[in-house]
Amino acid sequence: MTRAMKIFIGIITVIILAFYFNIINFTVDGKEVDAITGIDNFFGLFVGYLYAVLFYQIMGFPLIVLILLVGSITFTFYFRFINIRGFMHSIDVIRGKYDNPNDTGQISHFQALTSALSATIGLGNIAGVAVAVSLGGPGAVFWMIFIAFFSMSAKFVSCTLGQLYRKVNADGSISGGPMYYLEE
Structure with missing residues (x-):
């Protein structure tokens, strides 16, 4: 800081x-x-x-939505559709193909996944789908899938930066996340 x-x-x-x-x-x-x-x-x-x-309106959309959409699409093309190319690798990591009991670290790959998902998926995402479908009709599902497809690349970038800028503390514990890579 x-x-x-x-x-x-x-x-x-x-x-x-x-x-x-x-x-x-x-x-x-x-x-x-x-x-x-x-x-x-x-x-x-x-x-x-x-x-x-x-929330300044540009073409009927709030500015923050356009920034996130442009960033997500840019990351998807820059990393050549990492959300598709890396899918099988992620399944292998979750299944434990790359686990080594001698590696340093505090949690397993599966624990890291469940921790990241618990921080990402919340009650708003669950209830938000029901509200979006009830207010917008079935077409809302298409737009949610469309945005989620590109947002996977933004999540990839966020997690990668979190790993690159993490810090190992004196007691061996690891600290990282957006607050660390935004500081750098």
């Missing part, structure tokens, strides 16, 4: 604590507001600006 980021987090923490303990009285339109409302108003401004940028 950079020095500027640590300073920013420290300032935000002090402001939140000041509001929480009512050290700073927050007034809106001449009325004194409690700490929770003050914090909500403070972050509401930031989130409002962020929402305006990320």
Whole structure:
């Protein structure tokens, strides 16, 4: 974490604590507001600006959706359809073809897969399919499959970067993930 980021987090923490303990009285339109409302108003401004940028409509689609779609399609073509070419290799890894009991590491390949899937697939993905089909009709399934096909390459890139920039701690444990490769 950079020095500027640590300073920013420290300032935000002090402001939140000041509001929480009512050290700073927050007034809106001449009325004194409690700490929770003050914090909500403070972050509401930031989130409002962020929402305006990320969900800006371009051709009827939010900007963030277009960024993710273009990135996923780019990764798919750049890695020459790794989601298809690497399918059998992934099955071999899960079945334990490459397992070696003498290898260093804390978890098996299968445990890594189930951990990644549990972080990726949640209640929103399960309920989201039902809601999408009920609101959009059966055509929604095609678009979900279409987006998922290209999103596999984005997930591949994310997992690969997580492995490349992971850190081995002094006690032998391993730390990694997006927070590590985004810092680099």
